[in-house]
Amino acid sequence: MEYRFHLAAKKLKDISKMGHRSRVQGQEQHRGRNKNGRCYLLELPTELLLEITSHLSALPEACLALTCKRLFAISGAILDSKCLRFSRDFAPLFHHYRNGHSYVTPRWQFINLLENSEWRACSKCLKLHPRGAFAPKELRRKSENRTCNLGGYAGIVDLCPCKKLTFRDKTDLVDLLKVRQSFAGLSLQFGDRVNERFCWHSCVENYGSTELKIEIFPELDEQDNLVIWTYYRLSTGMGHLGKEEYMTPRFGCAHRSVDLWLSSVCQINTCHIHDSLCSSCKQISACSACSTTLKCHRKQPFHSVDSDRVTYHFSTLRCLGGASSLPDETWAAQRIHPAQTLVGVDSCNELCPWTIREHPPVGPPPSLGMEILDSAMNDQSLIQLYSSIHMI
Incomplete structure (x- = not known):
């Protein structure tokens, strides 16, 4: 009986080792590496890597460029792409700007992918800050709701x-x-x-x-x-x-x-x-x-x-x-x-960029009277003319 229990325990250990080995191999294959630490992707010639990256959009290629030095040398130029920078014009033409316009851009998605244990994204600065720039409660919030220590005055000009x-x-x-x-x-x-x-x-x-x-x-x-x-x-x-x-x-x-x-x-x-x-x-x-x-x-x-x-x-x-x-x-x-503050068509005011500000029209033409003749009353001929008009 003891011998049977010994065989069962040994078999259970072998099964657990095999399961652990298969999980490790699966993780290594997922990272493109074998047990010797080789990366098959990096063993490809540069021409093939350029062909592969040519089929990637800006965001995946930017992430790939930050994985190692060789891929950075191949795809590092994508980090200067306009789509990964601030929007050149924050407000869409004839549409009131909303914070959500910045949270759907490739730049904000890229910032979220770069978050780690040391860096966190600020929803008002739209940048990464060190963890020390946030209060502990802010670190527990989602990136779209997280604010750095500048609080309500953080933001972008x-x-x-x-x-x-x-x-x-x-x-x-x-x-x-x-x-x-x-x-x-x-x-x-x-x-x-x-x-x-x-x-x-x-x-x-x-x-x-x-x-x-x-x-x-x-x-x-x-x-x-x-x-x-x-x-x-x-x-x-x-x-x-x-x-x-x-x-x-x-x-x-x-x-x-x-x-x-x-x-x-x-x-x-x-x-x-x-x-x-x-x-x-x-x-x-x-x-x-x-x-x-x-x-x-x-x-x-x-x-x-x-x-x-x-x-x-x-x-x-x-x-x-x-x-x-x-x-x-x-x-x-x-x-x-x-x-x-939210501004709509029914509440256009100073905060509405598309409000047309017109100068009020000049008032009605002045009537004939002293207010338009005062500057010339030193002229005797005009005084006589003015007196004769009032006598009619």
Whole structure:
């Protein structure tokens, strides 16, 4: 009897060993390796690997490129793909931007795949942060609901199609400007070029027949606030500005469309108050939600010679808050992500980028009276004319 139990126990051990061996072999085969640690995929010639990767979409190829050095050398260029970067324009044309627009992009899916025990995704910065940048309760949430330690002020400011700033990017820019300020005293040795205005970034984007050139000049003002001067050169067809079929999806701030804002500012030259801006002009020129201003010194566009195209030169001035290591309300007001309060067709207001802001029409023509003759009452002939009119 004891011998039978001994045989049964030995047989059970052999079966368990065989099961463990088959599971290990299955895992090794799943990883494309045998018991000697060989990877059959990497043994293929480069020509075949290039053929294989040519059939992959951007997201799988980007994951493959990060597995080893050889595959990175073959497919590493895919990491610079536009689909894995921030959307060049956050808000779809004539649609109110929603946070969900960013959570369905290949970039966000790629970020989720890169999460591990050391890095976690932030739903407001749309980037990976170290685990230490999150509170313990945030680490237990899904990526779409997780927020870093910046809390309600975390997010992204959209400056141009190429430049999107998180708050950490903003602090890096502030540090760069302070370093440049420390070099200001070198002008005596190296000339005035040291003090030239700092063009941080420039780019050109085409939207159909419209070309938009952008130059960004960051500065620190007297209160140590980061201000962004953005200069635009918008070239389009004659009569196309503000037309729906020629509209661009670019924003001048987080709340206003560049095209409609510019076309509204161009109306200011019709204002009957020439020496100062009226209240309507001020509302058109400045965003009441974030205090960004748009200036167009020449209301009339530049007409190209022998062409039906016109060019507008204008600029915006934005304040991104102080140089502190913590974000403030001024910074928060400039964010395009996360999206602001839900705005619909029935509740269009300052937060609606597609709101058309028109200058009110000039009032009715003045009646004949003292208010239009006061400036000329020193002329005796006009005084007699005015008296004779009233005697009729």
